[in-house]
Amino acid sequence: MAELVGNLLVAQSGGPTAVINASVAGVIQEAGKHECIEEIYGGLNGILGILNEELIDINEEKAKTIEGLKYTPAAGLGTCRYKIDFKKKPEQASKDMDRLFEVFKAHNIRFFFYAGGNDSQDTAHKIHEEAIKRGHEMRVIGVPKTIDNDLPHTDHCPGYGSVIKYNAATVMEVAFDVSSMATDDGSCCLIEVMGRAAGWIAAGTVLAKRLESDAPHIILMPEIPLNEAVFLAKVKETVASHKYCIVVVGEGLKNAAGEEIGADKSRLDAFGHPVLSGAAERLAEIIQGKINLKTRTVKLGYAQRAAEHYASLTDSQEAVACGEAAVKAAVSGQSGLMVKIVRTQTSPYKWTTGLQPLGDIANVEHFLPRDWVTEDGFLPNQKFIEYARPLIEGEVKVPTEGGLPKFAVLEKVRIDKQLPPHVK
């Protein structure tokens, strides 16, 4: 097989994380080592920008900016939630796919890397298949990214370690605050974290517990339906023992009927999922209404996935390695794969990267195993703790300026467009 020579395109998709830029840095820095890669381009706002031929020249960026991506949250190249949906919008999807390949051909893109979660790996998979169908020789490798930790086949996802590190630290700090105010009246604080279907993020806050009596006292995961009476009894019991109770709730918590506790069904996002805003607020109403306990809420929202200032160094290093591994796989002639993290040992923690066919990843969600949660369903157990603990080790060092983070910002020098505008 003759060596493939051409340009590289890297893009980011879906909800950002604290380390998705670290993966892009890994792709770029590794790409610089391979002669078969001629130009290095970044696609702005994922597929959406590529459709509009919005490409930037990474070689115009300073090396220190690329290095700085390792401590910069969010998607430096911009991201999108645009989906090429052959099922729901087949005509648009065909048009989009034609256009993507026009862009790939116009810019001689032979190496394509897409960092994202389930939907994005699905997109990468389709592009890989279309490249073969269309006879456009191109290596397509997915780079895993999601705070939700719900991709299958990888031990865990880059982005996950950082979100649970920040959330666990926050739970610990809030618990210090609430317990220091706790008098005989008792009080409860509900902390809402992300996680629509999978409870990985909520579960991760268990790492804040060093003693049995430490917070969080209850973790409500979306996989386990809420039994209101049992939950209220557990809150009362906790307050009786400790004078306070810290509850972590995943935003997608459901009742026995499978309805989301905090869903506002009148609001839908781009993928048609209901916007969830109020699991903690809803539970606070229930607690105050039914057991008359002083209750406060915290909703971390986007802050948790962007919290670079307390990101996990382990997570960041793994994210970089995933980007590097993607490039190595592509230049060695592989395509249609996602990089995965393989745990080779838990204590002391050791890991390496591997590769998995994109077809095994796309649209498959990986949930918290039921036997990693205590029988009453209110806390993850030792199996989970052993799994999660190594992922939060170490702190990413973020430089500061005037007492605040100094993140890297790309110059984004545009590549001249070769094509007429995209007609949607």
Added chain:
Amino acid sequence: MAELVGNLLVAQSGGPTAVINASVAGVIQEAGKHECIEEIYGGLNGILGILNEELIDINEEKAKTIEGLKYTPAAGLGTCRYKIDFKKKPEQASKDMDRLFEVFKAHNIRFFFYAGGNDSQDTAHKIHEEAIKRGHEMRVIGVPKTIDNDLPHTDHCPGYGSVIKYNAATVMEVAFDVSSMATDDGSCCLIEVMGRAAGWIAAGTVLAKRLESDAPHIILMPEIPLNEAVFLAKVKETVASHKYCIVVVGEGLKNAAGEEIGADKSRLDAFGHPVLSGAAERLAEIIQGKINLKTRTVKLGYAQRAAEHYASLTDSQEAVACGEAAVKAAVSGQSGLMVKIVRTQTSPYKWTTGLQPLGDIANVEHFLPRDWVTEDGFLPNQKFIEYARPLIEGEVKVPTEGGLPKFAVLEKVRIDKQLPPHVK
């Protein structure tokens, strides 16, 4: 005047901060240098614990634990919101005051330090006056503490620098996230911060702005009534320019009728103030309903005042100095005063401590001056920025264990009770 010799009692009151323990460390470490101070006691849960004679022996604590209070959030001694209220509950207040002095006499308390905000300085003031009236020679010094920054006479309050540092970093990170997702559809993120009456906390997030175009784009402060139409126009204008808009809202934001936007009047706290839970949620409903813009919310709640992991070193050092200054004032024979921070120079920032009669402090609230805010009321101006900028400089170093903060925890060895139980 013969030198006063006896025991010291230090206690904490009101909502905790990231640095109220640093002030207690300052009191304790300074006290150790003065022979006139015999025993050093801590009162658990403020006045409430002192009424119940719940005192601990600080000399039983390890020196490294006391030093560790400088990087430990919340109230290490516990706190309370109990008020000795001669106006509303004169009988209970008289009984409580009698009891306090029984406790002071039983334990030969001659130096009393109370760290807290407005209500707590009021309590300290009453104790000072009662001590004179009752002929119990005792030095009473208030140590300022409040994230709200609403105490008069002091340049700013310990606790304030840390909360705005963390909040500004959070706004910066959330803005990176939201802007990286911003496409032509536009989006808005509302970040709710504390501040019931005063907008100091909300205003402080302006420090996240390095460029005119940076977030936060709009800051809604409780002192300035919301004009909904003007606000919505400003959001639309911001989204038109930047594709996204970050709004910071103080929890106590009011409409033109003076009603709190997010108040739930059915819930009252111990001081009879309505519990505020929903300014951001309420505004999100308005934005989505009236201009159909995708909107998300973040509610930092207790997390912001407990965020030791990104606390300001300047703030922490000032908090320690306030504790030390309180002890120095007391041993030099002064009483009935609160320590204040005096700014002697803004650039480069220089400060010292001073003293102010407690009577000048108690129950006086200090608001953000209107001429520190732009004419349209949506952002603090350069005067505020120059004031606030030095307060967030430097980071408190928190040791970690297993990737999470390792805070100090007091042993809390109890002093034997000398009195019968307190009858309320």
